[in-house]
Amino acid sequence: MKALFWRELKLSSQVGGGMLTGVLFFLTIVAVMPFAIGPDLKLLARIGPAVLWTGALLASLLGLDRLFQQEREDGSLDILLMQETPPALLVFVKAFAHWVANGLPLVLAVPIFGIILNMSPIGIGATMLTLAVGTPAITFIGAVGAAVTVSLPRGGLLLSILVLPLTVPILIFGVTAINGAVEDPAPFLPPFMILCALTLFFSALGSLAAGWVLKQSTD
Amino acid sequence: MKLNVENLSANRGEQTIFAHISFQLTAGDALIVTGTNGSGKSTLLRVIAGLLPNFSGNMAIEGGIEDKPIAEYCHYLGHQNALKPTMSVAENLLFWQHHCGTPDLEITEALQKIDLAGTYDIPIAYLSAGQKRRIAIARLLVTKRQIWLVDEPTAALDAKSEAMFSNLLQTHMASGGIVIAATHQPLGLKNTKNLDMDKHQVIPELLEDEYL
Numbered sequence: 440m441k442a443l444f445w446r447e448l449k450l451s452s453q454v455g456g457g458m459l460t461g462v463l464f465f466l467t468i469v470a471v472m473p474f475a476i477g478p479d480l481k482l483l484a485r486i487g488p489a490v491l492w493t494g495a496l497l498a499s500l501l502g503l504d505r506l507f508q509q510e511r512e513d514g515s516l517d518i519l520l521m522q523e524t525p526p527a528l529l530v531f532v533k534a535f536a537h538w539v540a541n542g543l544p545l546v547l548a549v550p551i552f553g554i555i556l557n558m559s560p561i562g563i564g565a566t567m568l569t570l571a572v573g574t575p576a577i578t579f580i581g582a583v584g585a586a587v588t589v590s591l592p593r594g595g596l597l598l599s600i601l602v603l604p605l606t607v608p609i610l611i612f613g614v615t616a617i618n619g620a621v622e623d624p625a626p627f628l629p630p631f632m633i634l635c636a637l638t639l640f641f642s643a644l645g646s647l648a649a650g651w652v653l654k655q656s657t658d
Numbered sequence: 659m660k661l662n663v664e665n666l667s668a669n670r671g672e673q674t675i676f677a678h679i680s681f682q683l684t685a686g687d688a689l690i691v692t693g694t695n696g697s698g699k700s701t702l703l704r705v706i707a708g709l710l711p712n713f714s715g716n717m718a719i720e721g722g723i724e725d726k727p728i729a730e731y732c733h734y735l736g737h738q739n740a741l742k743p744t745m746s747v748a749e750n751l752l753f754w755q756h757h758c759g760t761p762d763l764e765i766t767e768a769l770q771k772i773d774l775a776g777t778y779d780i781p782i783a784y785l786s787a788g789q790k791r792r793i794a795i796a797r798l799l800v801t802k803r804q805i806w807l808v809d810e811p812t813a814a815l816d817a818k819s820e821a822m823f824s825n826l827l828q829t830h831m832a833s834g835g836i837v838i839a840a841t842h843q844p845l846g847l848k849n850t851k852n853l854d855m856d857k858h859q860v861i862p863e864l865l866e867d868e869y870l
Contacts (some may be wrong), residue, residue, distance in 0.1 A: 454744070522730065
């Protein structure tokens with residue numbers, strides 16, 4: 440299992456692996472926003488969490504289509520599925536490694552992007568925390584989409600369309616939690632706990648579902 | 659150890675690819691699967707490897723561990739090599755060795771067996787098609803599995819490498835392994851069992867009335 444994790448991490452960090460693509464895409468969304476909205480600093484600070492979460496959500500979906508497709512194209516998927524390791528565990532490890540390589544950099548980039556959006560230090564901290572907890576859920580839901588579209592050429596867009604509606608609750612609770620941390624009357628903990636629950640739930644359900652789909656899709 | 663296959667039929671979608679295949683292989687046996695294109699050679703190997711759930715009939719290992727699926731006894735060398743182009747030869751082989759468990763030869767030893775001892779640190783992308791194929795063959799050597807399912811194993815190999823591969827198969831059989839090979843070219847093995855897929859092919863019924 441460890442071997443699979445490190446291989447996934449290594450492949451992601453190599454040229455064409457997509458580790459930087461996500462962060463750069465995230466940057467383009469965040470950097471363009473102030474130009475579109477105008478120089479109203481108060482407004483920027485208020486919608487900052489939403490912009491960051493939307494950017495991170497879309498950036499997380501990038502590169503997910505290659506999660507299993509690449510393995511299938513070079514024949515590795517067959518060999519991986521023949522081993523003792525249950526498919527669900529295989530998906531879990533691959534998806535988690537994918538998140539470490541592609542999701543974690545997004546979280547780490549938030550302090551810089553938060554400044555662009557004139558966010559307060561507390562807001563930036565809350566955004567990092569909610570993204571760190573919430574983006575794994577997006578990857579695990581995306582893994583199911585990646586498994587379903589594994590045999591489709593150019594399945595990336597289809598994957599995004601399939602996955603996006605399912606990730607909306609994560610977006611809602613993520614942004615609500617940040618608002619709770621920044622604005623006084625709104626609570627932080629309840630939405631944050633729901634976000635944690637969503638991630639735990641989808642890490643189990645997503646892995647099982649994607650594993651089952653992969654097992655069926657070999658032909 | 660014995661591999662029993664009884665009355666095996668496989669489908670892809672609605673179409674039956676082959677039907678009623680039965681054979682029995684004991685340790686040291688080799689089954690050479692021949693047949694025209696599309697006769698189901700690869701399909702048969704994939705069914706045995708557990709990669710095609712849509713089949714009927716019985717497959718069982720006698721004298722193995724209970725409840726262990728056949729796939730876990732098998733090495734599968736398909737049309738693709740299952741190697742990552744950006745990773746080095748050693749990284750690729752080490753990954754499969756760690757991931758598959760039951761390690762056998764050291765990486766350097768395996769590379770010597772396939773005459774590519776000098777490629778240890780070279781990325782797969784720099785190798786030729788035949789060399790890649792030989793590294794894929796080395797994958798079978800670094801992990802111990804009793805049954806080798808090889809699909810057109812010598813497709814990109816030169817004459818010398820073919821002989822090398824034939825030797826490896828014979829060593830594997832001599833140590834109590836089983837080989838099932840789908841191939842057009844003779845693999846230079848002695849005392850093999852043969853399976854002609856053309857005899858088991860199911861020709862789709864022509865629904866002439868509907869078309870005429």
